[in-house]
Amino acid sequence: MYKDKLDRILLKVQKPSRYIGGELNSIEKDPExxxxxxxxxxxxxxDIGMSHLGMKILYSLINSVPEYWCERVFMxxxxxxxxxxxxxxxxxGLESLEPIRNCDFIGFxxxxxxxxxxxxxxLDLAGLPVYAKDREALTPxxxxxxxxxxxxxxxxxxxxxxxxxxxEEINLELMRLLEQCKAEGVSKHEFLVRAAQIEGIYVxxxxxxxxxxxxxxxxxxxxxxxxxxxxxxxxxxFDSVYYPETFVVPFSEIVHDRAVxxxxxxxxxxxxxxxxxxxxxxxxxxxxxxxxxxxxSVCETTGYDEVSLTSLSTSDHSEIEKMLACLADYSDAARVxxxxxxxxxxxxxxxxxxxxxxxxxxxxxxxxxxxxxRLRDVINKNITEENIMNGCRIAFEGGYTAVKLYxxxxxxxxxxxxxxxxxxxxxxxxxxYYSLPSRPKGKGIKISVSLxxxxxxxxxxxxxxxxxxxxxxxxxxxxxxxxxNTKKVQxxxxxxxxxxxxxxxxRGDRRLSAVIYAAWKKGCKLDGWTEYYHYDKWLEAFSECxxxxxxxxxxQRSYDExxxxxxxxxxxxxxxxxxxxxxxHEAQTTPNCREKCSGCGVSRCIGRACFPxx
Amino acid sequence: METKNIRVFFSKTGRAVYISHLDLYxxxxxxxxxxxxxxxxxxGFNPHVYITFALPLALGTxxxxxxxxxxxxxxxxxxxxxxxxxxxxxxxxxxxSAAEPVRKATEIALSEYEAEFDCDSEAFTKFLSAEHIPAExxxxxxxxxxxxxQHLNVLEQRPGYLRFSFPSGAEFNINAGLLFDxxxxxxxxxxxxxxxxxxxxxxxxxxxxx
Ligand code: SF4
Numbered sequence: 001m002y003k004d005k006l007d008r009i010l011l012k013v014q015k016p017s018r019y020i021g022g023e024l025n026s027i028e029k030d031p032e033x034x035x036x037x038x039x040x041x042x043x044x045x046x047d048i049g050m051s052h053l054g055m056k057i058l059y060s061l062i063n064s065v066p067e068y069w070c071e072r073v074f075m076x077x078x079x080x081x082x083x084x085x086x087x088x089x090x091x092x093g094l095e096s097l098e099p100i101r102n103c104d105f106i107g108f109x110x111x112x113x114x115x116x117x118x119x120x121x122x123l124d125l126a127g128l129p130v131y132a133k134d135r136e137a138l139t140p141x142x143x144x145x146x147x148x149x150x151x152x153x154x155x156x157x158x159x160x161x162x163x164x165x166x167x168e169e170i171n172l173e174l175m176r177l178l179e180q181c182k183a184e185g186v187s188k189h190e191f192l193v194r195a196a197q198i199e200g201i202y203v204x205x206x207x208x209x210x211x212x213x214x215x216x217x218x219x220x221x222x223x224x225x226x227x228x229x230x231x232x233x234x235x236x237x238f239d240s241v242y243y244p245e246t247f248v249v250p251f252s253e254i255v256h257d258r259a260v261x262x263x264x265x266x267x268x269x270x271x272x273x274x275x276x277x278x279x280x281x282x283x284x285x286x287x288x289x290x291x292x293x294x295x296x297s298v299c300e301t302t303g304y305d306e307v308s309l310t311s312l313s314t315s316d317h318s319e320i321e322k323m324l325a326c327l328a329d330y331s332d333a334a335r336v337x338x339x340x341x342x343x344x345x346x347x348x349x350x351x352x353x354x355x356x357x358x359x360x361x362x363x364x365x366x367x368x369x370x371x372x373x374r375l376r377d378v379i380n381k382n383i384t385e386e387n388i389m390n391g392c393r394i395a396f397e398g399g400y401t402a403v404k405l406y407x408x409x410x411x412x413x414x415x416x417x418x419x420x421x422x423x424x425x426x427x428x429x430x431x432x433y434y435s436l437p438s439r440p441k442g443k444g445i446k447i448s449v450s451l452x453x454x455x456x457x458x459x460x461x462x463x464x465x466x467x468x469x470x471x472x473x474x475x476x477x478x479x480x481x482x483x484x485n486t487k488k489v490q491x492x493x494x495x496x497x498x499x500x501x502x503x504x505x506x507r508g509d510r511r512l513s514a515v516i517y518a519a520w521k522k523g524c525k526l527d528g529w530t531e532y533y534h535y536d537k538w539l540e541a542f543s544e545c546x547x548x549x550x551x552x553x554x555x556q557r558s559y560d561e562x563x564x565x566x567x568x569x570x571x572x573x574x575x576x577x578x579x580x581x582x583x584x585h586e587a588q589t590t591p592n593c594r595e596k597c598s599g600c601g602v603s604r605c606i607g608r609a610c611f612p613x614x
Numbered sequence: 615m616e617t618k619n620i621r622v623f624f625s626k627t628g629r630a631v632y633i634s635h636l637d638l639y640x641x642x643x644x645x646x647x648x649x650x651x652x653x654x655x656x657x658g659f660n661p662h663v664y665i666t667f668a669l670p671l672a673l674g675t676x677x678x679x680x681x682x683x684x685x686x687x688x689x690x691x692x693x694x695x696x697x698x699x700x701x702x703x704x705x706x707x708x709x710x711s712a713a714e715p716v717r718k719a720t721e722i723a724l725s726e727y728e729a730e731f732d733c734d735s736e737a738f739t740k741f742l743s744a745e746h747i748p749a750e751x752x753x754x755x756x757x758x759x760x761x762x763x764q765h766l767n768v769l770e771q772r773p774g775y776l777r778f779s780f781p782s783g784a785e786f787n788i789n790a791g792l793l794f795d796x797x798x799x800x801x802x803x804x805x806x807x808x809x810x811x812x813x814x815x816x817x818x819x820x821x822x823x824x
Contacts, residue, residue, distance in 0.1 A: 003629075004807055010632055011674045011791075017637065022629030024645075024704040251633045251641060251704075303644030303702070335661075 009083040017251040018046035021094030039100035043118035051256035060244035071095040091126040110148035113505035114527040121525040151458040151565040156204035157513035165233035196226040200233030217562040229569040238284035246301035258306040267312040268593040275457040346387035367406035371421025402446040410454040423483040453499040461580030497535035504549040509564035573601035617685040621715040630706035649702035652688035668719040672789040676811040723818040725782040732806040735773040749796040
């Protein structure tokens with residue numbers, strides 16, 4: 001145990017309490033009495049990782065088994081890493097303060113592509129070889145889960161196992177298998193072969209990928225009985241799915257320092273750029289009773305005074321009004337604020353506004369994503385200008401003077417007209433504000449426009465699309481800055497350098513493992529942090545490996561190309577994505593799943609209609 | 615009922631020594647909410663439970679006699695108060711007792727510490743017996759030079775162990791860690807491990823702050 005060693009270095013680093021564990025509700029077990037140890041690694045810093053709901057769920061779930069012990073592990077910032085290396089401290093779990101290399105599982109959750117280099121950094125800090133083939137012993141098994149595993153090919157050389165789908169289902173099954181294999185004393189290879197038989201488990205080393213001369217994929221052949229298609233696991237009965245009674249409460253302030261209750265999973269909408277919307281299909285929701293019960297439990301056991309009702313689109317809960325009314329009784333009495341982070345502008349009403357008013361009076365956030373109706377139809381963001389104006393009117397009449405609007409630049413079929421549409425939309429919102437007699441007196445309006453760059457993602461109808469080149473993106477960004485000519489609108493935009501790498505990694509194949517390795521060797525890590533991001537080093541790494549990132553970023557794929565992730569089965573037919581892609585190019589919208597099923601394939605796989613009337 | 619002032623004594627040890635003063639404040643607020651204790655809340659737009667700490671403890675130093683003042687709005691037995699606090703606090707912060715405050719925080723004059731450490735003992739003895747122990751202390755106005763020797767009172771010393779006191783209080787306060795930083799700097803040798811614990815807080819008349 002590193003306690004003594006840590007005592008020597010912790011006063012030399014920023015915010016030491018995030019490196020020592022011991023927080024309320026953290027779980028310490030007797031190492032002698034546990035049979036399986038799981039090091040749950042979030043490949044980013046404590047402040048970010050501790051805000052993440054998936055980690056809280058799996059942490060509690062594994063620890064609910066008395067003989068299994070799950071610990072939390074995060075990426076140390078450079079000041080801490082330096083101290084650890086100087087003092088021979090290997091990456092350790094916050095619960096035991098012991099090196100994680102002695103654990104049975106080292107599990108990474110992959111929420112964004114820019115955390116890939118952190119996997120290598122953390123394995124190395126743990127004193128382990130970064131390449132899976134160089135880790136010969138049965139344990140630790142390095143696994144990865146989270147939305148990024150729908151295309152885990154870029155990290156295929158580093159991880160032993162990927163977990164496709166909802167970890168609540170698979171994790172314990174996998175742990176039981178390893179426990180058994182350890183007892184039998186089988187080899188790591190034998191364990192992997194057996195693990196590949198579990199539905200939702202993907203073992204990259206059991207697939208042989210061949211390439212064509214133009215570098216596209218020729219074939220992906222499963223070996224040793226591994227399934228040709230790895231099928232995503234989902235939870236059928238979401239209402240009774242495991243949910244933690246409590247959360248670990250950090251000592252220091254973190255990004256989202258509050259209680260969280262997941263009210264639904266999936267999304268009915270089908271926005272064509274949104275990977276999460278497809279990854280988490282089918283749409284499932286919890287009953288109001290369950291939500292209330294979980295809210296009370298988490299609030300009472302943590303002492304938080306804010307609870308966030310989270311999901312991809314909370315306002316789409318079929319009983320949102322009843323839910324809020326029911327929760328309000330509790331939250332008023334317990335003096336807990338409710339917050340709804342993801343709200344659709346077309347579901348926005350006076351009542352909703354009243355409920356969330358107490359939380360943040362300063363600003364409201366909406367995501368029209370595109371400036372013209374035509375382009376909103378292309379991306380299937382089923383929002384009309386009327387919806388937007390109506391939402392803003394309610395907000396202004398409710399006393400808000402600032403709105404934040406999210407847009408995406410570089411969407412398929414986008415023209416300069418669509419860019420100008422953003423400025424025009426802002427102007428109409430400003431005009432609306434000043435036309436309202438009931439607007440807040442004596443106050444101006446502020447619109448913040450957040451302009452991100454479109455990144456085509458696997459398992460979306462836009463998976464075939466190129467991202468516009470650097471010149472085009474920069475020209476359009478510039479044009480928007482020119483056409484926005486009022487101080488009432490403030491535009492912030494994403495950095496090209498970062499989106500470019502994210503776009504390459506998102507749709508990368510296995511050949512990118514070499515690039516990630518080379519970049520990491522050059523010192524790349526914490527790529528999600530502007531101050532640590534080195535685009536130049538990444539470009540060097542690409543060129544040293546003889547790989548042109550534009551092959552992944554700017555290339556149009558044909559519908560029949562074998563995509564690097566084609567052996568993953570997200571329960572959605574590829575033909576559905578093709579259909580949706582064609583409709584996008586015709587600016588045809590597709591109704592949301594609750595209105596009408598579009599036959600994506602999920603309901604066939606789960607053997608029932610997604611919605612009762614469907 | 616009228617509100618009743620109460621002073622809660624607690625220890626902060628082990629992993630909890632890295633909790634900053636600001637974070638400790640929030641931690642107790644949440645613990646009070648979890649424990650549903652009848653604690654007075656400030657009025658106004660954003661009400662919060664009223665708590666105040668008599669004397670901050672330096673980051674990295676453990677404490678066995680820390681205290682927090684608050685106001686109760688209902689009668690509750692000391693035993694129950696202690697129990698409910700402890701059920702709601704992280705393991706390494708323990709409420710030890712509670713009582714009506716006797717002394718004012720402004721009467722605090724010194725703190726006693728116990729340090730266990732691993733270093734060159736001879737060098738340490740030599741360091742302590744020097745006529746002056748120059749050190750630098752961070753203040754609001756920048757860095758101030760001071761002679762620790764003038765303020766240090768050694769109560770017990772043996773190899774690897776020192777019991778001593780330093781002035782404490784809102785007016786003038788010296789962190790215990792300063793002594794060991796000065797040793798490393800002056801002797802040019804390293805301390806391999808160091809655990810400092812505040813064992814007593816006393817008023818100017820020499821009586822325990824209670
Ligand atoms: S099967 Fe139909 S309702 Fe279900 S997710 Fe697919 S499109 Fe939506």
